[in-house]
Amino acid sequence: MNASPVLSTKALVAGYERDLPIVKGVDFALAPGGFTTILGPNGAGKSTFVKAMAGLVPVHSGSIALGDRDITKVPAHELIRAGLAFVPQNDNIFASLGIDENLRLCAGILPAGRRAERIEAVYALFPDLAHRRSMIAGALSGGQRQMLATARALLVEPQVIILDEPSAGLSPKLVGEVFATLTRINAAGVAILLVEQNVRAALAVAHTALVLADGHIVHEGPAAPLADDPRLGEMFLGRHAAQGEPA
Numbered sequence: 444m445n446a447s448p449v450l451s452t453k454a455l456v457a458g459y460e461r462d463l464p465i466v467k468g469v470d471f472a473l474a475p476g477g478f479t480t481i482l483g484p485n486g487a488g489k490s491t492f493v494k495a496m497a498g499l500v501p502v503h504s505g506s507i508a509l510g511d512r513d514i515t516k517v518p519a520h521e522l523i524r525a526g527l528a529f530v531p532q533n534d535n536i537f538a539s540l541g542i543d544e545n546l547r548l549c550a551g552i553l554p555a556g557r558r559a560e561r562i563e564a565v566y567a568l569f570p571d572l573a574h575r576r577s578m579i580a581g582a583l584s585g586g587q588r589q590m591l592a593t594a595r596a597l598l599v600e601p602q603v604i605i606l607d608e609p610s611a612g613l614s615p616k617l618v619g620e621v622f623a624t625l626t627r628i629n630a631a632g633v634a635i636l637l638v639e640q641n642v643r644a645a646l647a648v649a650h651t652a653l654v655l656a657d658g659h660i661v662h663e664g665p666a667a668p669l670a671d672d673p674r675l676g677e678m679f680l681g682r683h684a685a686q687g688e689p690a
């Protein structure tokens with residue numbers, strides 16, 4: 444028996460301008476504790492799709508649910524309290540503040556009595572950050588910045604965390620560290636939705652994969668087998684492949 448999804452969409456159409464849909468009717472479901480990666484060619488609408496779920500891009504039609512709650516029209520700041528955390532690709536930390544200040548600032552939305560306890564719980568997940576509490580965030584490496592951004596999102600004990608290309612611009616070693624961290628977070632019971640360009644690394648950690656092309660789902664299934672699936676290249680090349688153009 445399948446548990447009801449923690450995050451889902453029905454016939455979701457979304458985009459920045461009303462007459463220009465980018466996400467074109469997507470039905471999606473993320474299982475509680477699941478780990479799904481969203482892949483697809485540049486401009487497929489991956490970021491737009493997750494931003495719509497995070498309340499950051501207008502929904503034209505269809506619906507979004509967090510558990511049983513319809514969140515289609517819930518603003519982004521309320522979604523964080525409701526248990527849906529979003530880590531954007533850029534500008535996801537306060538670079539001029541210390542690591543500890545970054546966390547304390549974000550913990551401000553929690554009841555006062557829980558803040559210190561949650562900050563320590565998050566430090567326990569990120570020992571690299573715990574060792575550098577007073578360091579200015581802007582001086583962190585790319586991978587450490589991503590970890591701080593993820594740590595901030597975890598302060599509220601979300602049911603779901605959505606990450607938009609956390610490995611962008613990182614060296615292979617740092618990519619490995621970021622993805623190992625995501626695996627630990629998921630093992631602790633937090634469902635993860637991960638937008639990635641780094642296809643191989645994402646398929647190695649996620650349970651399921653969803654491939655978007657031109658705002659539509661063109662494939663959905665277990666992640667690991669997709670890495671060796673000959674159709675993978677075609678899904679990324681889209682109509683160019685169908686027209687027989689070279690990769």
Ligand SMILES: Nc1ncnc2c1ncn2[C@@H]1O[C@H](COP(=O)(O)OP(=O)(O)OP(=O)(O)O)[C@@H](O)[C@H]1O
Binds near residue numbers: 483485487488490491
């Ligand atoms: N802020 C914006 N305003 C208007 N259009 C946008 C905006 N951001 C993205 N778009 C458009 O939406 C389409 C999908 O972009 P999106 O960033 O969602 O794709 P993506 O699959 O995440 O691509 P990439 O892998 O290159 O990041 C593109 O045509 C893009 O130009």
